[in-house]
Amino acid sequence: VELVTNVAVGFAVALTPINLLFCFLGALVGTLVGVLPGLGPVGAVAFLLSLTFKMEPASAIIMLAGIYYGAMYGGSTTSILVNIPGETASVVTCLDGYRMARQGRAGAALGMAAFASFIAGTIGVIGLMFLAPLLGRAALSFGPPEFFSLTLAGLTLLAYLSHGPMIKALIMALLGLLVGTVGMDPISGQERFTYGTLTLRDGFGLVPVAMGLFGVAEVLDNLARSGSQSVYAAPIKNLLPNRRDWQESGRPIARGSVLGFCLGILPGPGPVIASFVSYAMEKRLSKYPEKFGTGIIEGVAGPEAANNAATAGSFIPLLSLGIPTSAIMALFMGALMIHGIQPGPLFIARYPELFWGFIASMYVGNAMLLVLNLPLIGIWVRVLQTPYAILCPLILLFCLIGVYSLNANVVEIWIMLAFGVFGFVMRRGGYEGAPFILAMVLGPIMETSLRQSLLISRGSFQLFFTRPICAALIVVTVIFLVWPMLRTKQSEKLSGSP
Amino acid sequence: MRSKYLVAVLLFAFAVLVFLAAGALPFGTARVPQAGFFPKVLALLLMLLAFLSFIQPRGDREANQGSNPIPAPNWFRLAIILAALAGFALVLEWLGFFISSFLLMGFLLRAVEAQSWLRMILISFATAVISYVIFARFLGVALPTGILGI
Numbered sequence: 001v002e003l004v005t006n007v008a009v010g011f012a013v014a015l016t017p018i019n020l021l022f023c024f025l026g027a028l029v030g031t032l033v034g035v036l037p038g039l040g041p042v043g044a045v046a047f048l049l050s051l052t053f054k055m056e057p058a059s060a061i062i063m064l065a066g067i068y069y070g071a072m073y074g075g076s077t078t079s080i081l082v083n084i085p086g087e088t089a090s091v092v093t094c095l096d097g098y099r100m101a102r103q104g105r106a107g108a109a110l111g112m113a114a115f116a117s118f119i120a121g122t123i124g125v126i127g128l129m130f131l132a133p134l135l136g137r138a139a140l141s142f143g144p145p146e147f148f149s150l151t152l153a154g155l156t157l158l159a160y161l162s163h164g165p166m167i168k169a170l171i172m173a174l175l176g177l178l179v180g181t182v183g184m185d186p187i188s189g190q191e192r193f194t195y196g197t198l199t200l201r202d203g204f205g206l207v208p209v210a211m212g213l214f215g216v217a218e219v220l221d222n223l224a225r226s227g228s229q230s231v232y233a234a235p236i237k238n239l240l241p242n243r244r245d246w247q248e249s250g251r252p253i254a255r256g257s258v259l260g261f262c263l264g265i266l267p268g269p270g271p272v273i274a275s276f277v278s279y280a281m282e283k284r285l286s287k288y289p290e291k292f293g294t295g296i297i298e299g300v301a302g303p304e305a306a307n308n309a310a311t312a313g314s315f316i317p318l319l320s321l322g323i324p325t326s327a328i329m330a331l332f333m334g335a336l337m338i339h340g341i342q343p344g345p346l347f348i349a350r351y352p353e354l355f356w357g358f359i360a361s362m363y364v365g366n367a368m369l370l371v372l373n374l375p376l377i378g379i380w381v382r383v384l385q386t387p388y389a390i391l392c393p394l395i396l397l398f399c400l401i402g403v404y405s406l407n408a409n410v411v412e413i414w415i416m417l418a419f420g421v422f423g424f425v426m427r428r429g430g431y432e433g434a435p436f437i438l439a440m441v442l443g444p445i446m447e448t449s450l451r452q453s454l455l456i457s458r459g460s461f462q463l464f465f466t467r468p469i470c471a472a473l474i475v476v477t478v479i480f481l482v483w484p485m486l487r488t489k490q491s492e493k494l495s496g497s498p
Numbered sequence: 499m500r501s502k503y504l505v506a507v508l509l510f511a512f513a514v515l516v517f518l519a520a521g522a523l524p525f526g527t528a529r530v531p532q533a534g535f536f537p538k539v540l541a542l543l544l545m546l547l548a549f550l551s552f553i554q555p556r557g558d559r560e561a562n563q564g565s566n567p568i569p570a571p572n573w574f575r576l577a578i579i580l581a582a583l584a585g586f587a588l589v590l591e592w593l594g595f596f597i598s599s600f601l602l603m604g605f606l607l608r609a610v611e612a613q614s615w616l617r618m619i620l621i622s623f624a625t626a627v628i629s630y631v632i633f634a635r636f637l638g639v640a641l642p643t644g645i646l647g648i
Contacts, residue, residue, distance in 0.1 A: 224571030389611030
């Protein structure tokens with residue numbers, strides 16, 4: 001009964017005209033971001049974060065969430081039609097989706113991608129609805145040592161799951177933690193590394209740094225790469241999958257939804273990993289694995305379901321523990337904190353209308369996306385044909401205005417540009433931005449909980465091994481730190497043996 | 499390959515710099531850690547990782563990257579674009595939002611891919627007007643007015 005009441009409260013919030021409008025705008029902008037190359041969902045959320053300051057908290061988070069799952073939907077369109085993923089979670093959709101388009105089945109691939117995303121998104125929201133309150137209640141018993149261990153394990157797991165060598169991700173995480181120390185010390189209030197700059201007293205702003213790393217750096221990186229793309233030109237018809245398509249896709253969608261939701265909860269790029277794991281799983285379970293990659297619908301349905309379910313799952317650690325597990329969740333945390341709302345174990349109890357309104361808006365948003373994606377596919381194809389030479393100046397200008405509009409402060413533009421150049425250089429060297437931004441957000445939580453833990457234990461680190469949850473998380477951290485080293489040693493041995 | 503060592507050396511130097519800069523902050527003790535505790539520990543860890551990345555052989559994933567190297571970017575074009583963005587930051591409050599946006603758009607449109615003058619002027623003007631309406635009118639952002647008063 002309590003659940004029904006809560007859901008009813010949620011729909012009452014989500015179905016207000018203003019929240020419906022922001023949900024629609026979020027889904028629309030998200031699809032646009034997913035379709036267009038050059039600005040990923042992280043950059044888009046960072047950019048629009050500055051516009052949500054004057055909104056009600058519920059409207060703000062509803063719109064930003066719409067962008068996130070909208071981008072997951074939109075990303076599949078470019079994968080299928082151009083063989084270029086709009087965002088990383090749609091990379092695997094290229095394998096069979098693009099082949100299907102070449103065989104004249106673009107409509108079926110696009111339609112199934114939209115339906116699979118809708119079904120999985122809805123399943124993910126149901127999971128979020130049940131699991132987040134449970135975890136939130138369990139986390140009420142967490143103290144500073146648990147929060148320190150949780151942030152440490154989260155960052156290590158993210159580094160482990162990142163692309164490229166783990167050491168690079170760890171270096172980015174350390175740099176992010178260091179940047180997070182700039183400003184007032186969270187305990188004593190003493191200024192650190194501000195050098196008299198007023199803007200830095202509260203630390204580096206999340207928005208200028210994120211827009212630099214994910215907006216400016218991404219545009220510079222795209223400009224650095226040459227090459228043109230050709231959009232699939234044939235008319236797109238038969239968007240509704242036929243009975244055979246449904247028969248072949250039913251199980252991959254169900255499996256992808258459950259798998260994606262579970263993987264989404266873990267730290268790291270959940271939707272990306274979920275889509276790859278789903279593809280591998282479907283290939284292994286298939287009676288005809290050799291056909292994967294030649295244009296079969298299971299290769300589209302499973303991964304598309306998985307990446308959308310993962311977006312819902314990734315909200316769980318943020319909303320119930322107050323710990324973001326990816327760059328985009330760090331931005332959501334920033335969005336809530338701007339409005340004076342601290343996500344964490346007490347979040348659902350303190351802000352039931354916000355939480356349940358947000359959940360209900362995700363149902364509504366998923367339905368809106370189905371409407372946006374299928375009948376409007378022609379428009380998205382046209383958008384896709386916008387020359388990058390025009391898009392790039394537009395994105396850069398909006399990044400500049402977006403950052404300036406935060407506090408009417410030119411220094412924040414300089415910060416964004418500096419992090420843009422830093423992000424670009426690091427990308428070229430194979431260093432990812434996600435561990436950096438996540439560490440920057442988690443840094444103050446991590447530092448405060450570590451120092452409080454040491455105060456409690458009078459300087460003894462034993463505390464982290466005597467509390468069961470802490471000990472388990474520390475063991476997980478050590479395993480993920482040591483495992484890659486052991487693997488490297490093993491592969492060196494193997495390559496050294498005749 | 500050489501860039502790998504250069505990055506490692508730069509990271510190490512940065513970590514040393516942070517450690518020295520944090521020297522002015524009190525470290526405290528393990529019982530009562532102070533403001534300098536966390537930054538100094540992080541700087542030491544960064545030194546360690548920079549050293550490890552210096553001595554670490556290339557992993558499989560990196561080796562694969564080596565066989566398919568990232569093409570060298572057009573540095574000159576990137577430098578021009580960055581200079582334009584920095585120029586925008588410099589003149590924004592003096593020239594005002596409208597003129598700065600118009601000039602930046604026009605410059606970037608030419609710098610990224612040479613557009614015709616008419617197309618460039620039309621797109622830049624339309625962008626400046628639309629963004630002014632969205633930000634200043636709809637969102638109520640206080641954009642700098644500058645010499646034109648808009």
